[in-house]
Amino acid sequence: MTVLRLVLADQLTRALPSLTDLDPEKDVVLMAEVMGEATYVKHHKQKIAFLFSAMRHFAKALEEEGVTVRYVAIDDPDNSGSLLGEVTRAMSDLSLERVALTAPGEYRLAEEMADWSDRLDCPVQICDDDRFVCSLEEFEQWAAGRKGLIMEYFYREMRKKTGLLMNGDDPVGGQWNFDAENRKKLPKGYEAPDRKGVRPNALTREVIDLVEDQFSDHFGTLDDFRYEVHRDGALKQLDDFVEKALPGFGDYQDALATGEDFLNHSLLSAYINVGLLTPLEVCWAADEAYRAGDVPLNAAEGFIRQIIGWREFIRGVYWLEMPGYKEKNALNADRPLPAFYWTAETDMHCVSEAVRTTRDHAYAHHIQRLMITGNFALLAGIAPDAINEWYLIVYADAYEWVQLPNTHGMAIWADGGVVGTKPYAASGAYINRMSNYCKSCKYSVSKKLGEGACPFNYLYWDFLIRNEEKFRGNQRMSMMMKNLDRKDEAEKKEIREQATAFLDEVCQPY
Structure with a gap:
């Protein structure tokens, strides 16, 4: 039986389940760049360029293997603009008997594909x-x-x-988690690892030009494109991380610094999420580096926890809780997203740095996402739909299965505690402790109220005041509630007034 085998943009893995029994003599692999997927949210230009180039390189590798590939480019005049449209066209043009694909990672696509068999009038595996x-x-x-x-x-x-x-049934080092050792601020004079550069080849440069032309009104720049677009390149990035950056990853994974966009972070999430690397191979690389004495245990454990712990957990929560999960709004947040999430134009230096990094690289590390842009959205009460869409748009590694629980649950606590037992709310003191951002800021992190006070300070207390009744029964919030109780009504009133005036000014639709 001849089969049309659809490969999605985030499934660029030769061992994909729907490709394992591929018959090169009969079957056809379909890959399509479709406007519906590129614009259901207006994805960052670098994200689109990364995916299109990686898809084209994967298709080329399959063809070199002798596989027949039907590749539909975004600017193909016959492109229908949708995945179903391209499957329908292929089935009409070719003498094929059924469709095979691997389950999509996002609920919206799974729901769309549920009735494909009826709509195509053929078996869909x-x-x-x-x-x-x-x-x-x-x-x-x-x-x-x-x-x-x-x-x-x-x-x-x-x-x-x-x-x-693991050593048999026991964790190496006698404990499971070394997170307490992974919260160091960068020491004075610290030099971040010099990361392996990426020089786009001719095919990628062609894609970059295409994206600039076709998606000129999308967020982000294409000036500094750093993504590998094939498996060999991704493997080299993995080796580079393990050798240069992983040794300090444990100590400094929560650190932040002006002008340091990458520090010791792996920069591998986009490759894992698109299928160029597998989660287990990157974890075994870290395990082997520890056992060889090349990296400390807190570094290897902290990295591995992010992959087989957090990443897998988040995916499980997504599919367990959808579709209702997306509609949760436990804190009744309703403010619009401030324009500076798109422009980086704000006097809050920490926010400006996080958004600049995001704009320039379609990347920001997890503390920038959680404790800067996420923390501000939480404290300000930004509407979940608005901040969720922003995170899905701006990062090259963002797909709803991983983005939604991280944002909705971890960053803004809209799920009411499904992912995190308490909100990750923090004042300017946390940002000052973990970064040098505050030294370059117009606002004073030591000032709690009044002109020149760090907005994170009064927004933090305003957040607790607004949501006091919701948090009274949360044991993990008890210390915060006790600190709030020490403030008299006059101070609370002043906090609320300054926070409201600030948010009314900045939370204007872009």
């Missing part, structure tokens, strides 16, 4: 995506009957399952 450590069925079984979903407990099960950083 949707294979489970086995590129994760934990299957969706396994996660559902783990979650069943639990009062709350705690990532740490899930992570320990994944360590046992994989054997990563």
Whole structure:
């Protein structure tokens, strides 16, 4: 039976379940750059360029293997603009009997594809995506009957399952988690690792020009494109990270610094999420580097926890909680997203730096996302739909399965505690402790109220005042509530007035 095998943009893995039984003599692989996927939100220019170039390189590799590939470029005059449209065209043009694909990562696509068999009037095989450590069925079984979903407990099960950083049944080093050792501020004079450069080849430069032409009104710049677009390049980036940056990753993974866009972070998430690297191979690379004595345990463990702990946990939560998860708004947040999320034009230096990095690279590391742009959105009460769309647009590694729970649950606590047991709310003191941002800021981080006070300071207390009744019963918020109780009504009134005036000014639609 001849088969049309659809490969999605984030499924660039030769061992993809729907490709494992491919017959090069009969089957056809379909890959399509469609406007519907590029614009359902207006993705960052670099994200589109990365995906289109990676898709074209993957198609080329398949063709060199002898596979017949039907590739539809975004500027093909016959391009229908949708995945279903391109599958329909291919089935009409070619003598094929059924369609095979691997399950999409996003709920909206899974819902769309559910009736493809009827609409195409042919069998459609949707294979489970086995590129994760934990299957969706396994996660559902783990979650069943639990009062709350705690990532740490899930992570320990994944360590046992994989054997990563394990000595038999026990964790290497005698404990599971070294997070307490991973919160150091950069020392004075610290020099970040010199990361391996990426020089776009002719095909990628062609794609960059195409994206600039076709998506000129999308967010971001294409001036400094740093993404590898094929597996060999991604593997070189993995080796570069393990050698140069992983040794200091544990100590400085939460650190922030002006002009330091990457520090010791891996820069691998986009490659993992698109399929150029697998989660287990990057984790085993870290494990082997530790066992060889090349990196400290807190670095290897902290990195591995992000992959087989947090990443897998977040995916499980997404599929367990959708579709209703997206509609949750536990804190009744409703303010519009400030224009500076797009322009980087704000006197809050920390926010300006995070947005600049995002604009220039379609990247920001997890602390910039959680404790700068995410923390501001939480404190300001930005509407969940607005901030969720922003995160989905601006990052090259963003797909809804990973973006939504991280933003909705971890950053803005709109899910009311499904992902995190308490909101990650912080004042300017946290930002000052973990960065040098405050030294270059117009505002004074030591000033709590009045002219020149750091907005994060009074917004933090305003957030607690606004949501006081919701947090009174949260044991992990008890210290914050006790500190709030020490403030008299006059001070609370002043906090509320200054916060309201500030937010009314900055929270204007762009």
